[in-house]
Amino acid sequence: MPGICFADIVAVRPDKDSLISEYRAIGAALDRGEHALALAEWDRVRRRYDSWSALVGLRFAQNTADEAARAERDYADALSPEASDLEIALKCRLLADRGPVSALAGDHAVRLWETDITTFDPAIKPELEEEARVSSQYTELLAAAKLEIGGRTVNLAGLEPYAENPDRSVRHEAERVRWRYFETHAAALDRIYDELVKLRHGMARKLGFRTFTELGYRRMRRVDYGPGDVARYRQQIVAGVVPLVARLLEIRRIEHGWDTLRYWDEALIDPAGNPKPAGGHDELVDAAAAMFDGMHPGLAAFYRLMRDGGFMDLKNRPGKAGGGFCTSFPTEGMPFIFANFNGTHHDIGVFTHEMGHAFQNWESRHQPGVDYLWPTMEAAEIDSMGLEFLSYPGIGKLVGEDAADRFRRMHLIGALAFLPYGACVDHFQHEVYANPDATPADRHAMWARLERLYMPWTDYGDLGFPNKGGRWQAKAHIYGSPFYYIDYTLAQCCAMQFWVRSRRDYTGTMEAYTALCARGGSLPFQDLVRSAGLVSPFADGALAGVVQEATSFLGV
């Protein structure tokens, strides 16, 4: 099928007046009782706005030194609250006419809007702006890190290859360098988080919530579970996964002949050195086509559209923003993936992960409205983490056939070890927002206590800062995206269920995975999970099956 090229995408630049007149026209259609027309027009307006805003964000990320791109990004940031205002007002109006609107837009869309309108009131606009401002101080503080290691100057992301170097002294040095940076900025890190917690608590109180927790869940658009369900899930991790990870780490200690396994040994999963991609960017991009060919015809065709249309930017280069993400242009139905390859196995992880998001977005392109193009985050991560696991059979194409077994083992152990850490990050935030008057010292003590529950093996040796409960300050989500982190662990539970099934019936599992992708965000999290024949992570024993399969796969 002939595809569109990224370079051909043009987006119309909105301004406050154009948005107001578009929303006024939608309001006029509602006045006339023309609900279908109003909703269709609103969807068109939102798609156009979202495509423009995605393009602006992407162009800046591709070259942060481009002043024009930065100015356009700032313009979009300033326009965004105006667009949200108009959206919220329209959602309120639509909800007042729920009968006909539900029939046209779908029950789940209506439930999402009901949730959205409770998270905003003009009275909290100054605090929201302040929250964004303070939160970006954290991002800038971390981005400014210039760290000396091995005769080179690197940023925090550039430290990663050293942190998993097969040479133990290099890994130790990488962690010393990392935590020295955090120690140097300890006062600012505490001050920033303290301000964020107080701002968030204040907004929650103004909106009538007891603490920020309920507001935080609503901001994540969680409509079918609450903190009690999440607490029970964390308990499953403590009971089922923590002992398995402890066993795996003890085996690693013995394999290496170490007296004690230190914190800096946790990243070296494979005793022979974590497997690396078999080749650079160009080889990986080529080999991926062959891998996807062996997985699913729809996925294979879609990958060619992405590659040939220029919808991927994966090479690291000066001036490019860090990290990996998937964004999309809903006017065209095409996604775009962004990454910074660094020559480690993370390149493969981030590539298959972002391709999973992209494939879901593509498969969902015919969903009736913008609200359904992406699922809520915990469900979206099933599609991305799921593809990481479903790539196992052909992963030798990316990592070399002789390293394929070692890669699968490393990836699976990494996925298991992530669960206790992710649960700890989540539990910590529940305690933080339940105790908004806690001091920074109290928060460090909270983390240290929870760390002993979720990661009792952690031994920081001579690393002073994390020894005093400071590790959480390196996790950007805790600052910028409250309550988001558990989503990765919920999705991991589901992605691993796909893996278990794929070992018995690969083709059938790929069909179920693709069908889930095509459902997009048309249902709440647990309904999506069940629609794919998976067990909700909140059900008792949801993790038991995957832990059992992993235990036998790893032979431990």
Ligand SMILES: [Zn+2]
């Ligand atoms: Zn993701």
